Structures are given as C-alpha cells and as structure tokens.
Amino acid sequence: MRAVLKRVTHLVLVLWLVSLATFLLLELVPGDPATAVLGTSGTPDQYAQVRAQLGLDLPLHERYLSWLGGALQGDFGESLTPPHQDVSAALAARLPVTFQIAACGLLLALVISVPTAVWAAHRQGRIFDRWSSSGVFAVMSLPTFLIGIFLIQGFVFHPQAMQTAALLVAVGVATGAGWTAQRRAARGDSPWSLVLVAVLASVLVLLLIVAWPTFPRQGFSRLGADGGLAENLRHIALPVLTVALGELALFTRVLRSEMIQTLDTGFVEAARARGLPTHRILLGEALRPASFSLVTVAGLSLGSLMGGTLIVEVLFNLPGMGRLLVEAIESNDYVTVQAGVLVLAAIYVLLNAAVDLLYRILDPRIRHAEQ
Amino acid sequence: MQSSEATEARQPARSGAARSRAGRGRLEWRTLRLWLAFAWLVVIIGVAVLADVLPFAEARNPGKTLYEPALATPDLASGHPLGTDRHGLDLLGGLAYGARVSLTVGIGATALGCLIGMLIGLTAGFVRGRLDAVVGLLTDSMLAFPPLILLIGAVAVMRPSVLVVTCSLALLTVPSYVRLARAHTLTLVPREFVLQARALGATSSRIVFKELLPNVVWPMLSYSIVVVAAMIVSEASLSYLGLSVQRPNPTWGNMIAAGQDSFQQYPHLVLVPAVAMFLTVLSINAVGEAVRSRELRNAR
Numbered sequence: 001m002r003a004v005l006k007r008v009t010h011l012v013l014v015l016w017l018v019s020l021a022t023f024l025l026l027e028l029v030p031g032d033p034a035t036a037v038l039g040t041s042g043t044p045d046q047y048a049q050v051r052a053q054l055g056l057d058l059p060l061h062e063r064y065l066s067w068l069g070g071a072l073q074g075d076f077g078e079s080l081t082p083p084h085q086d087v088s089a090a091l092a093a094r095l096p097v098t099f100q101i102a103a104c105g106l107l108l109a110l111v112i113s114v115p116t117a118v119w120a121a122h123r124q125g126r127i128f129d130r131w132s133s134s135g136v137f138a139v140m141s142l143p144t145f146l147i148g149i150f151l152i153q154g155f156v157f158h159p160q161a162m163q164t165a166a167l168l169v170a171v172g173v174a175t176g177a178g179w180t181a182q183r184r185a186a187r188g189d190s191p192w193s194l195v196l197v198a199v200l201a202s203v204l205v206l207l208l209i210v211a212w213p214t215f216p217r218q219g220f221s222r223l224g225a226d227g228g229l230a231e232n233l234r235h236i237a238l239p240v241l242t243v244a245l246g247e248l249a250l251f252t253r254v255l256r257s258e259m260i261q262t263l264d265t266g267f268v269e270a271a272r273a274r275g276l277p278t279h280r281i282l283l284g285e286a287l288r289p290a291s292f293s294l295v296t297v298a299g300l301s302l303g304s305l306m307g308g309t310l311i312v313e314v315l316f317n318l319p320g321m322g323r324l325l326v327e328a329i330e331s332n333d334y335v336t337v338q339a340g341v342l343v344l345a346a347i348y349v350l351l352n353a354a355v356d357l358l359y360r361i362l363d364p365r366i367r368h369a370e371q
Numbered sequence: 372m373q374s375s376e377a378t379e380a381r382q383p384a385r386s387g388a389a390r391s392r393a394g395r396g397r398l399e400w401r402t403l404r405l406w407l408a409f410a411w412l413v414v415i416i417g418v419a420v421l422a423d424v425l426p427f428a429e430a431r432n433p434g435k436t437l438y439e440p441a442l443a444t445p446d447l448a449s450g451h452p453l454g455t456d457r458h459g460l461d462l463l464g465g466l467a468y469g470a471r472v473s474l475t476v477g478i479g480a481t482a483l484g485c486l487i488g489m490l491i492g493l494t495a496g497f498v499r500g501r502l503d504a505v506v507g508l509l510t511d512s513m514l515a516f517p518p519l520i521l522l523i524g525a526v527a528v529m530r531p532s533v534l535v536v537t538c539s540l541a542l543l544t545v546p547s548y549v550r551l552a553r554a555h556t557l558t559l560v561p562r563e564f565v566l567q568a569r570a571l572g573a574t575s576s577r578i579v580f581k582e583l584l585p586n587v588v589w590p591m592l593s594y595s596i597v598v599v600a601a602m603i604v605s606e607a608s609l610s611y612l613g614l615s616v617q618r619p620n621p622t623w624g625n626m627i628a629a630g631q632d633s634f635q636q637y638p639h640l641v642l643v644p645a646v647a648m649f650l651t652v653l654s655i656n657a658v659g660e661a662v663r664s665r666e667l668r669n670a671r
Contacts, residue, residue, distance in 0.1 A: 010508070017512040029528050137660075141652040143604045145611045145624075146645050149631055157635060307517020311608055325520050329527045337524070345515040352515075 011353050018345040019071065023064050026334045036080045036332035054080075067338070076339035081331040087339045090324060095343070097220060098320035101236060101312060102305035105243025106298060112244065113251035114294075118282050120252075121259035121290075132252070140249035148242040148315040155215045155238055163212045170208060174201035193279070213237070218317035239312045247301055255294045262290040292363055299355030303348035405661050408654035415470050415651055422467040428455075430464025433619050445639050454639045456630065458619065462643045465621035469644060472615070472622045473651070476537050477603040481595050483541035488548020489584075489591055495549070496556025497579050506553075510546040518543050519608075526614045536615050540602050551594060555587045593666055596659035600652045607648055623648045 034042070034050040042050075051057055055066065070076060076087035116136075120129040139147075154162045181194035215238050221231040262268065263286055271285045310322030321340060328336035360367050418425065428450055429435045439459035443451050453462040495506040525539040559565060560583075568582050609615040610624025618625050623644040630640025 010511070013508055014511045014515060017508060018515050021512060021516075025524075029524075137656065138649075138653065141600070141649055141656055143607050143611075143648070143652075145608055146627070146649070149627070149634065149641065149645075153634055304518070307520050310519050310523075311612070314612065322519070325517075326523055329520075329524055341517065341520060344517045344520070345512075348515045348517070349511075 007353065007356065011349060014349055015346055018349070019068055019342055020064070022338050022341045022345070023067060026338055027060070029334070033080060033332065033334055036334070071339070071342060077335050079328070079336045080333045081328075087336050090336065091321075091339060091343055094319060094321045094324045097222075097318055098306055098309055098313070098322065101239050101243060101309050101318065101320065102302060104236060104240040105309075106247060106302050106305065108240055108244035109247040109251055110298060113248045114255060114287075117252045117255035118259055118287060121256050121263060122278070122282055124260055129256075133256070136249045136252045139245055140253075142245075144242060144246040145311050145315060147245050148238075148312060151238050151242055152217065152315070156217045159212065159214060163208060167205060167208050170201050170205045174198050174205060177201060218315075220316075220318045239309075239316045239318060242312050242315070243305065243309060247305075250297060250301070251294060254297050255290065258293050259286060259290040262286045288362065292359065295358055295362060296355055299351055299358070303351040306347050307344040405657060408657040411650050411654045412658070415647070416474060418467045419470040419474050422464070422471055425467065427464030427467060428461035429459075430461045430468055431620055433458035433460060436460055442637055442640075444637070445643070453643050454637075456626070456640055457633075460619065460621070462626070462639070465626055466623075466643060466647050469621045469623040469626060470647070470651070472533060472610075472620075473603045473606055473648070475533055476540065476606040476615075477599045479537040480540035480602045480606075481544065481598045483537065484544030484598070485548050485591055485595050487541070488545040489552045489587060491545070492549040492552025492554075493556050493579055493583055493587060496553040497560060497575070497583060503553075506549065510549045513546045522605075522609060523612070523614055526609065531609075531615055531617065533616060536606060536609060540605055543605075544598055544602070548591065552587055552591060555590055556583055559583055559586055590666075593659070593662045596655060596662060600655040600659065603648070603652055603655070 033054060033056065034047045037050050037054075038046055055063055058066075074088055076091070078084055079087050079090060116132050120132045123129050175198075177194045177198040181191035181198060184194065185191040213234050216235055219235060221227050221235045223229065223232050225231065227234075268281060268286055271281050276285070307321065307325075309320055310326065312318070313320040313322045314326075321344065325337060325340045328334075328340065428439065436455075436459035439455060439461075440451070441455060441457050441459045443449070443455040443459075445452065445454040445462075451461050451463070453466065455461055456465070491506060495503045521543070522536075522539050526535060529535045565578060565582055568578050573582070606615055606622070607624035607627075610622040611628045613625065613628065615624065616622045618629060626644040627641050630637065630644075634641050
C-alpha cells in the first residue's frame with residue numbers, strides 16, 4: 001500500500017514538473033504570440049489589445065495557474081491561428097488517429113515478434129534462429145522513413161510484384177508445412193499443428209488471389225466515415241506495417257534473449273523431464289516469466305509512439321497528433337503546442353504507471369515481496 | 372549452455388562432426404562480418420574526414436554544376452560513379468559530406484550526452500538522499516516529453532545547424548545515461564574497494580572520480596556504440612523532415628527526401644544514400660553487439 005502511495009505521489013510530481021516545463025519552455029521561445037494572431041501588420045494598439053485578451057499582461061505565475069486550472073478541466077482555450085478552434089476539440093479529433101496507428105502497429109509487431117522470438121529461442125543457434133536474428137538485425141538498422149518509402153514503392157506503385165511475392169511465400173509455407181507434416185506422420189509424431197499451418201497458408205493463398213486490396217498512397221478514413229471498417233483498415237494498413245516493422249526488432253531481441261535464459265532454468269528442465277510437449281513448455285511454462293522485459297519495452301514504446309508516429313503521419317499524410325503539433329510549431333500557435341505536449345507527456349507517464357502495475361500482476365514475486 | 376545441450380540431446384540424429392564443422396563455419400562468418408563492419412566504418416570515417424581533399428565532383432554548390440549532366444545514372448567508369456541528382460550534384464560527393472554530418476552529429480551528441488548523464492548519474496548514485504530523488508524526478512519528467520516534437524521545437528526556434536541538432540539530440544540522451552550510470556554506481560558503492568577508500572579517508576570527490584568513474588566508464592561506452600547508431604538514424608529522420616542541415620548542403624536524410632518523388636524513374640537518388648546509411652548503422656550495431664557479447668562472456 002505504501003509503495004502504491006509512493007508511486008502515485010511520484011506520478012503527480014512528474015506530471016506537475018512536465019506541465020511547468022512545457023509552460024516555461026514556451027515562455028522562453030522568442031517571438032510575440034500577438035504576432036502569431038495578427039501577423040506583422042497590426043498597430044501597436046491592436047497588439048496590446050490581443051495581449052490583454054490572451055492574458056499576457058498578467059504576471060507569469062498567475063498565467064501558469066490559470067492555464068493549469070483550465071488544463072485540469074480539459075479546457076485548453078482556443079488556438080491562436082486560423083482555423084480558430086477549440087484546442088481540446090482539435091486534440092480530440094487527432095488523438096484517435098495517432099492512437100489507432102500506434103496501437104495497431106504495436107499489436108502487429110507483437111503478433112510477429114512473439115512467435116518468432118519464442119521459436120528462435122527454442123531453436124537457438126539453428127537455421128531459423130540465425131535467419132530470424134539476422135533479419136531482425138537488418139530491420140533494426142533501417143530508419144522508419146526508409147521502411148515507409150520502400151513499402152509505398154512496393155505496395156502502392158508495384159502491387160502486382162508484391163502480390164506475386166506474397167503468393168510465392170504463402171505457397172512456399174503451405175508446401176513446406178505440408179511436407180514436414182507428412183514426414184512427421186510417417187515417423188509417428190503428431191502432425192496436426194503443421195497441418196493447421198498448411199491449411200491456414202492455403203486459405204491465405206486463396207485470399208490473396210481473390211482479394212488483393214489496393215492500398216492508398218496517403219490519407220485517412222475515419223471509422224465513422226462512409227467506408228466503415230474496411231476502408232479504415234485499407235488506409236491504415238501501410239502506416240501500421242511501417243510502425244510495426246520499426247518496433248518489431250527490439251521486441252524480438254528482448255524476448256528472445258530473456259526466453260533463452262528462462263529455458264535454461266530448473267523449472268523448465270523439470271517440465272521437460274515430466275515429458276510435457278514442446279508447445280506446453282514454451283507457451284505454458286516459459287513465456288510468462290520471460291515476458292517481463294517485453295511488457296516494459298512494449299508499454300514504453302506505445303507511450304513514445306503517441307508522440308513518435310510523426311514520420312509515418314508525414315509520409316502517409318495522416319491527420320494525427322504529430323502533424324498537428326508540427327503545424328502549430330510552424331505557425332507559432334503556442335496554445336496548441338502547450339496543450340499537445342502536455343497531453344502526450346501525460347499519456348506517456350500514465351502508460352508507464354500502467355506497465356508498472358501490470359508487472360505486479362504478471363510477476364508474483366514482486367506482488368508477494370511487498371505484502 | 373544447458374538448454375542447447377538439452378535440445379541437442381533430444382535430437383541425436385545429427386552427427387557430432389557435422390555439427391562442429393557447421394559451428395566453425397558460423398564462427399568464421401561472424402568474425403568476417405565483424406571485419407567487414409570495421410572496414411566499412413573505416414572507409415566511411417576516412418571519406419568523411421577527407422571529403423574536402425578527395426577528388427569528388429562538385430556535390431554542394433548547384434551554381435558550379437551547370438555543365439554537369441543532371442540525373443546521370445550510376446556508372447563507375449564516368450566522373451560520377453554513383454550518378455548525379457537533378458541539379459547535377461555528384462552523389463558520391465554528397466555521400467561523403469553526408470557522412471561527415473551524420474558522424475559528427477552521431478558521435479558528438481552521444482559523447483556530450485554520455486558525459487553529462489554520467490556525471491549526474493554518478494553523483495546522484497553516490498550521494499543518494501534528496502539529490503537522488505530530485506534527479507530521479509527530473510529524468511522521469513524529461514523522458515515523458517515526446518522527443519521528436521521537442522527536437523522540432525528546438526530546431527524551429529534556433530536555426531537548424533549541425534551544432535543545434537547535436538546539442539538537442541545530446542539533451543535527449545541524457546536521462547537514459549543518468550539512469551544507467553546511477554544503476555551501475557549503486558552496485559559499486561557497497562563494494563570493498565570503495566569501503567577501503569573511505570576507510571583510508573578519501574574525500575567524496577576522490578571516491579567518485581578515482582574509484583567509481585573508471586568502473587562506470589566501460590559499460591557506458593559499450594552502451595554508447597548503439598546510441599551512436601540511434602543518433603545517426605535520428606539525425607537522418609530530422610534531415611528527412613527538413614529540420615537539419617538544409618539543401619543544397621547534402622546529408623543522407625535530405626538527399627533521400629529530395630529524391631523520393633522520382634524514386635520510380637531514378638531509384639539511385641534514394642538508394643545511394645539509403646544504402647550508405649543502412650550499411651553504416653548496421654556496421655555500428657554489429658560492432659556494438661560484438662562488444663556487448665564479449666562483455667557478457669567476461670562477466671560469466
């Protein structure tokens with residue numbers, strides 16, 4: 001209980017410091033906000049009037065308190081530059097876009113990296129491990145914007161080539177899995193997991209032939225818009241893939257090394273001695289204790305992605321948080337910048353705290369140590 | 372390695388000789404890979420340092436390239452081995468000057484961030500108490516800021532230049548260095564040699580600089596290798612967004628940004644800087660990995 005109280009105090013203090021820093025940093029920025037509103041052609045009287053309107057003639061601490069008070073009630077005032085709109089409303093319109101891209105990207109990265117890492121750790125030093133590790137290492141050295149450029153080239157401008165490549169891979173996986181399943185059956189082992197893989201890959205082949213979606217070069221379609229979910233998914237597919245490829249390398253590496261250590265411990269050895277099947281050992285016994293670092297890393301990267309999908313937003317022309325803030329910075333609209341940075345920082349801090357909490361749930365050792 | 376023994380014990384089909392041969396081959400490939408990485412890094416550093424002396428065609432001033440072919444495709448036999456861009460600027464030369472920016476920013480930002488972060492982390496970990504709590508709060512708050520937005524803000528306020536980008540990136544690495552240095556210091560403080568120094572009456576500053584610092588430096592440096600790679604990527608991202616060194620002065624990021632719209636027709640405009648950056652970051656990561664695995668082996 002005391003630990004939790006301490007965490008909460010820490011959280012509040014960090015948030016307060018962040019709000020103070022955001023406010024003060026933008027105070028230090030040269031340039032008069034009144035010029036952002038009026039342009040450079042106003043009269044001195046007009047400037048003075050705008051300053052009074054914005055409350056800029058009040059002392060610093062009063063302005064900070066009134067800003068913080070408004071922020072706590074979710075009221076950030078109006079943006080300085082046209083289109084004049086409620087900043088809270090602008091943020092509310094942009095946040096879901098960024099959140100969807102970040103969350104889906106993270107999810108896709110996890111869906112790819114967890115099985116890869118688990119299997120690589122299981123077959124440490126073998127062919128799958130070496131190839132996947134090299135692949136991950138290569139992806140790690142590619143900046144997000146390059147990944148995005150290459151994906152656009154492939155999926156938007158050469159869809160046929162990508163379709164063929166995807167087909168070849170799916171056919172390869174299907175035949176490979178089918179062949180191995182047959183060999184296993186001949187040896188007397190259970191082939192069903194591989195049969196499942198083969199069937200899934202075949203279904204994928206059919207899907208790829210029947211419906212290969214065309215991906216738009218840019219733009220976003222909201223869930224409530226005409227196209228609904230399908231249109232939305234078609235628009236976010238490439239951005240999400242870009243984000244996922246950017247995050248996946250770290251996840252795979254973290255989980256693989258942790259998993260290798262876990263597979264080396266006594267309780268896994270005991271499970272092997274009891275004759276548990278491989279998938280039970282990997283998923284039932286080893287994955288949970290090996291996943292703590294991954295949970296931390298994934299949680300933190302969701303937090304940083306909320307302000308870090310800017311490159312993807314620029315590449316694919318998405319109306320997200322990153323572009324809102326950059327546009328606000330460029331037009332000196334400090335009200336929007338302050339609000340946006342504060343919101344992003346608050347999300348990061350809260351997610352961080354949530355990860356901490358999740359840790360306690362996942363790891364009984366921490367839970368019991370405190371009681 | 373118990374686990375690999377266990378896996379192999381369950382699959383006794385492979386002959387021992389075949390496995391050891393495969394093992395040796397892999398080891399050689401790993402060494403070769405490392406040497407290749409070193410070779411590339413030496414080349415790229417050499418080219419960056421000597422860019423002014425080497426006989427590259429004009430790569431920075433479009434006023435001097437009026438008679439050069441524009442958009443020449445790569446041709447090793449010509450005067451433009453990697454081709455030219457739409458202003459006739461030489462891509463090989465651009466690569467060299469871009470390498471200079473990337474390496475200066477990457478190494479400079481890392482060194483600066485490491486130095487500041489290490490000193491703060493060491494002090495906080497050694498002194499503990501109220502100072503430690505304040506430092507912890509400040510690092511947590513700094514980590515909470517969205518880094519890319521902060522960078523863009525900084526660059527928007529000051530004119531984008533190598534110095535501004537280096538300092539802003541350095542500032543962003545400080546919190547993680549503080550945490551790392553503090554964590555290492557905490558494990559060192561209760562050790563005998565520190566106790567001994569205290570018993571001999573050493574001053575706090577002597578303990579921090581003569582006893583703790585030499586022990587904290589090495590793990591920080593091995594972490595720094597990966598940070599340099601990350602900083603090069605960050606600089607390239609900023610350049611790509613037009614927030615670092617401006618055209619026509621070449622950086623890898625702004626070369627890619629300038630060429631991306633004609634990727635279809637002239638893929639070399641993007642591929643040349645992209646491959647150079649990829650190889651550089653890959654090489655640095657490979658070296659970092661090698662250093663880290665050696666460290667792990669020594670720790671065992």
